[in-house]
Amino acid sequence: MDLQLxxxxxxxxxxxxxxxxxxxxxQPDNIFSVSYIISSxxxxxxxxxxxxxxxxxVLGGCLDMIIDRISTVIIGLRMLKKNIEYYRxxxxxxxxDLLSHFVHFTVSCMTMSHHKNNTNVIMQIYYNKFVLFPICLLSEAFFISAIVLEKKHRVVNLLQIVCWLKTFFHIVQLLSAIMTMSDIKMKLN
Structure with missing residues (x-):
């Protein structure tokens, strides 16, 4: 056990x-939102x-990815508590989000490559910091806005478009990971 790590x-x-x-x-919604924003x-x-x-x-990479996924579930559940109409x-x-990241992370571990190193052109665009950061920021803003603003607020509806864009990238990530995994020739027994 490496305590320094x-x-x-x-x-x-x-x-x-x-x-x-x-x-x-x-906590109540306003304190939850501040806590969540700081965590994110x-x-x-x-x-x-x-x-x-x-x-x-490897530990840091795992922690980062898992906490990101848990955060997504927590913010989604909190939003549903207030706005069940967003259930679907x-x-x-x-x-x-969960499926694409876990399959992609598994492939990255199997190939011993960084999860942001991807030969897929669409994923290279997504992982560009000038694309990834605004998409992630605005996606988080969608969930927070849906929690703290009135139902069906125009801002919430506009920000939801960014979430659909992020989901598109995650579908591409999932398909790319599945294709890469299908090329890996190894026995698991």
């Missing part, structure tokens, strides 16, 4: 994200800290 700077940031999520789920914002810093301190690790959309969004 377990408690390195980027992993501590991820543990803080988990604590904020635990805290937020028991810290996602931006864990990767930068890992590279800055030369602390990139949120269910589809979470299903594609």
């Amino acid at each position: 377990i408690f390195n700077v980027p992993n501590i940031i991820d543990y803080l994200r988990i604590i904020l999520l635990f805290f937020g789920i028991t 914002s810290l996602d931006f810093f864990d990767g930068h800290a890992a590279r800055a301190f030369n602390q990139c690790s 959309f949120v269910s589809f969004y979470i299903l594609i």
